[in-house]
Amino acid sequence: xxxxxxxxxxxxxxxxxxxxxxxxxxxxxxxxxxxxxxxxxxxxxxxxxxxxxxxxxxxxxxxxxxxxxxxxxxxxxxxxxxxxxxxxxxxxxxxxxxxxxxxxxxxxxxxxxxxxxxxxxxxxxxxxxxxxxxxxxxxxxxxxxxxxxxxxxxxxxxxxxxxxxxxxxxxxxxxxxxxxxxxxxxxxxxxxxxxxxxxxxxxxxxxxxxxxxxxxxxxxxxxxxxxxxxxxxxxxxxxxxxxxxxxxxxxxxxxxxxxxxxxxxxxxxxxxxxxxxxxxxxxxxxxxxxxxxxxxxxxxxxxxxxxxxxxxxxxxxxxxxxxxxxxxxxxxxxxxxxxxxxxxxxxxxxxxxxxxxxxxxxxxxxxxxxxxxxxxxxxxxxxxxxxxxxxxxxxxxxxxxxxxxxxxxxxxxxxxxxxxxxx
Amino acid sequence: xxxxxxxxxxxxxxxxxxxxxxxxxxxxxxxxxxxxxxxxxxxxxxxxxxxxxxxxxxxxxxxxxxxxxxxxxxxxxxxxxxxxxxxxxxxxxxxxxxxxxxxxxxxxxxxxxxxxxxxxxxxxxxxxxxxxxxxxxxxxx
Numbered sequence: 280x281x282x283x284x285x286x287x288x289x290x291x292x293x294x295x296x297x298x299x300x301x302x303x304x305x306x307x308x309x310x311x312x313x314x315x316x317x318x319x320x321x322x323x324x325x326x327x328x329x330x331x332x333x334x335x336x337x338x339x340x341x342x343x344x345x346x347x348x349x350x351x352x353x354x355x356x357x358x359x360x361x362x363x364x365x366x367x368x369x370x371x372x373x374x375x376x377x378x379x380x381x382x383x384x385x386x387x388x389x390x391x392x393x394x395x396x397x398x399x400x401x402x403x404x405x406x407x408x409x410x411x412x413x414x415x416x417x418x419x420x421x422x423x424x425x426x427x428x429x430x431x432x433x434x435x436x437x438x439x440x441x442x443x444x445x446x447x448x449x450x451x452x453x454x455x456x457x458x459x460x461x462x463x464x465x466x467x468x469x470x471x472x473x474x475x476x477x478x479x480x481x482x483x484x485x486x487x488x489x490x491x492x493x494x495x496x497x498x499x500x501x502x503x504x505x506x507x508x509x510x511x512x513x514x515x516x517x518x519x520x521x522x523x524x525x526x527x528x529x530x531x532x533x534x535x536x537x538x539x540x541x542x543x544x545x546x547x548x549x550x551x552x553x554x555x556x557x558x559x560x561x562x563x564x565x566x567x568x569x570x571x572x573x574x575x576x577x578x579x580x581x582x583x584x585x586x587x588x589x590x591x592x593x594x595x596x597x598x599x600x601x602x603x604x605x606x607x608x609x610x611x612x613x614x615x616x617x618x619x620x621x622x623x624x625x626x627x628x629x630x631x632x633x634x635x636x637x638x639x640x641x642x643x644x645x646x647x648x649x650x651x652x653x654x655x656x657x658x659x660x661x662x663x664x665x666x667x668x669x670x671x672x673x674x675x676x677x678x679x680x681x682x683x684x685x686x687x688x689x690x691x692x693x694x695x696x697x698x699x700x701x702x
Numbered sequence: 703x704x705x706x707x708x709x710x711x712x713x714x715x716x717x718x719x720x721x722x723x724x725x726x727x728x729x730x731x732x733x734x735x736x737x738x739x740x741x742x743x744x745x746x747x748x749x750x751x752x753x754x755x756x757x758x759x760x761x762x763x764x765x766x767x768x769x770x771x772x773x774x775x776x777x778x779x780x781x782x783x784x785x786x787x788x789x790x791x792x793x794x795x796x797x798x799x800x801x802x803x804x805x806x807x808x809x810x811x812x813x814x815x816x817x818x819x820x821x822x823x824x825x826x827x828x829x830x831x832x833x834x835x836x837x838x839x840x841x842x843x
Contacts, residue, residue, distance in 0.1 A: 282792075289792035293741065293800075389740070496703075496787060503742035530816065548831060551816075557745070 283328045291320055292419035294337045299416055300391035301383040302344055305376065307454045309398050310444030313416060315351075319343035337384060345380040349373050392417070393456050393508045400469040403450045408443035409472045410479075415440060417504065418476075418497050428494050429479065466509070470518050470575065473501045477522050495526050506561070513570020516561045520579035523558030524586050527551040539683065543591040555586045577606045596626035613644045621654055629661040649678035653688065665695055704745065704787050704814040705794035711781040712806040730802035738786060738797065749782035778808070785814065 295316060303312035319340045333339040352373060399412040414420045420428075426436040457465045480494030502519040509515050531549035534540050562583055565576040581602045588594040603619035616639055624632020636655055645651045656671030669692060676688045723731070738744035750756075753771040760767050773779065788794050791813065798809045 285790060285792045286796065289788075289790055289796045292789060292793055293796055296741075392740075493789070496789075500742035500787065503744075504740065507740050507742070553746070 286332060287323055287327055290332065290336045294340060295419045296392060296395065296417050298337060298340050300395045301341065303395060303454055304383050304391050305379045308448065309395060309416065309454060310448050313444065315344040315347050318347045341380065341384045345377055348376055348380060352376060389508050390456060394454050396469055397456055397465055398447065398452060398454055400472045401447065401452050402468055403452060404443050404446055408439055408446065410476060411436060411439050412443050413472050414476065414497065417501060420497065428491050466512060466514065470514060473498050474518060481525060498522060499526060511568065513565040513568035514573045514575050516565035516568065517570055517573045517576030517579050520558045520562035520565060521575050521582060523554050523561060524579055524582035527554035527558060527586065542585060547589065558586065559583055572605060572609060574610050577602055596622055600626050613639060613642045617645065617651060617654065624658055629658040632658045647678060649675045649684065652678065660695060669695060703789065704785060706812050706814055707784045707786065707794065707798050708810040708812065709781040709783065710778045710808040710810060712804065734800065734802050738784065743786045743788055743797065745785040745787055747784040750780060753779045
C-alpha cells in the first residue's frame with residue numbers, strides 16, 4: 280500500500296463514524312448510509328492521490344456522499360416514472376435531500392453515533408453480524424482488516440455484513456436509541472459485542488497475525504467511545520476497567536519462546552502500569568456510579584486484586600473469594616463457581632478448595648470440561664494424594680483438544696512423585 | 703500503537719511564567735481534546751508552564767549542571783503533549799494535523815516504545831529485577 284493510501288485509510292478511520300452517522304441522520308437507514316459513505320471513500324481513493332488530501336476531508340466526503348445519494352434517488356425514480364409531474368416532485372426531493380445532507384455533518388450529534396452503535400448491535404442480528412457491523416461502522420475498520428483479524432476470507436465477511444444490513448432493513452429496525460429499561464437491556468448486547476471483540480484479540484496466541492491482537496485495542500477504543508457517550512452507565516466503565524486491566528498484562532502473557540505464561544507465574548514488572556491505573560480509575564468510576572455489583576465491574580474488581588498485588592504471593596485471595604461470591608449471585612455459572620473454588624484453595628488451602636469443587640462434580644455443563652479434573656488434580660497433588668491426582672490429570676489430558684494444554688498437563692504428570700505419601 | 707504528540711510552540715521560550723492562553727484558543731483546544739476523547743484515542747495529556755520557570759539539568763562526565771530557564775540557546779522547547787492510541791503512524795499524523803495551533807507552532811509525533819519492544823538482554827535485566835523484588839517482598843512478609 281502506498282503512503283497516500285495509508286493516509287486515506289487513516290482519514291477514513293477518523294472520519295467514517297461521524298460521516299455514516301450524519302448520512303443515517305438523513306436516510307434513517309444505516310445500510311444505505313454505509314453504502315453511500317463507502318462510495319464516497321471510493322471516490323476519495325480515485326481523486327486524492329491526484330489532487331492531494333483536502334483541507335477538510337470530512338466535508339469533502341460528505342459532499343461526495345450527497346452526490347451519490349442524489350444520483351441514486353434520480354436513478355431509482357426515473358426507472359419507475361417518466362411523467363413531468365413526477366419529475367418536478369423529484370427535483371424538489373433532490374433539493375431537499377441535498378440541503379439536508381449539507382447540514383447533516385454540522386448537526387451530527389453524539390446521539391446519532393449512539394444510534395449507530397445500538398443499531399449495529401441490534402438483537403435481530405446474529406452475534407457475528409453485530410461484531411462485523413460494529414467494527415465496520417464504529418471501529419472504522421475495512422472489510423479486509425476485519426476479515427484478517429477473524430481469520431476468515433474477505434468475501435465471507437463481506438457477505439456477513441451484507442446479510443446483517445439486509446436483516447436490519449427487512450426487520451424495519453428504526454435508527455434510534457432505546458430509552459429507560461430498554462436501554463439497559465439493549466446496552467447488555469452492546470457491551471457483550473465489545474467484550475467478544477476484546478476476547479477474540481486476547482486469546483490470539485503469539486506469532487499470530489498482528490491484526491488479531493490489535494482487536495484488543497479496537498475494543499478498548501470502542502469502550503472509551505461508549506464511556507463518552509453514556510457517562511452515567513456504570514457497566515460501561517466496568518467493562519472498560521475489565522479490558523484495561525486484562526490488557527495491561529499482555530507483555531507478560533507470553534514467554535520468550537512464545538509459550539503461554541499463566542497469571543501467577545507472570546513477571547509483573549512487564550505489566551503496563553499506566554494501563555493498570557486507567558483500569559483502576561474506570562473501576563472506581565463504575566463503583567461511584569453505584570455499579571459495583573455489575574457483572575463487568577465485579578470481574579474488573581477481581582482483575583484489580585491481581586493488578587494491585589506486587590507479587591503473586593501478595594494477592595488478596597480472601598477478597599477474591601468474596602467477589603466471586605457476589606459474581607455468582609448476579610451471574611450464576613459453573614465456570615465462575617470453578618474459578619471461585621480455585622480462589623478458595625488459594626485463600627484457605629487445597630482441602631477447602633476440593634470441598635468447594637464437590638458440588639461441581641455432577642454439574643452437566645462441566646462434564647466435558649478439562650479444567651475441572653485439572654484443578655482437582657492440582658489440589659490433590661498439593662495434599663500429597665498422588666494416585667488420585669494422577670487419575671484426574673490423565674482425565675484432563677483426555678478431555679482437552681489443545682496441544683499446548685496437553686503438553687503442560689503431561690509434564691505435570693511426569694513430575695509428580697511416584698511414591699504415595701498419602702495420610 | 704501509542705504515540706506522543708509533542709507541542710513545540712513558537713515564542714514559548716520568551717513567554718513569562720504566568721502567561722495564559724486566550725479564551726478563544728482555549729475553547730478551540732478544549733473542543734479538539736473532546737474530539738480525541740470521543741474517538742476513544744486519548745490516553746493522557748498535559749500542558750506545561752513556559753520554560754522561563756523551568757530548569758535544565760545537563761550531564762557531562764557524570765556531573766549534573768543546572769541551568770535556570772528561559773533557555774536562550776534552545777530553539778525548541780516543549781509546551782505540552784498528548785498520548786494517543788491509534789492503529790497507525792498515519793492516523794497519529796492525521797490527528798496532529800487537526801490540532802488547533804498558532805502560526806509556526808510545531809507538533810512532533812513519536813511512537814512510544816513498549817516494554818515488549820526492548821531487546822532480549824534488556825528484558826532479562828527486567829526479569830531479574832522482578833525476581834529480586836519478589837524475594838524482597840517474601841522477606842518482608
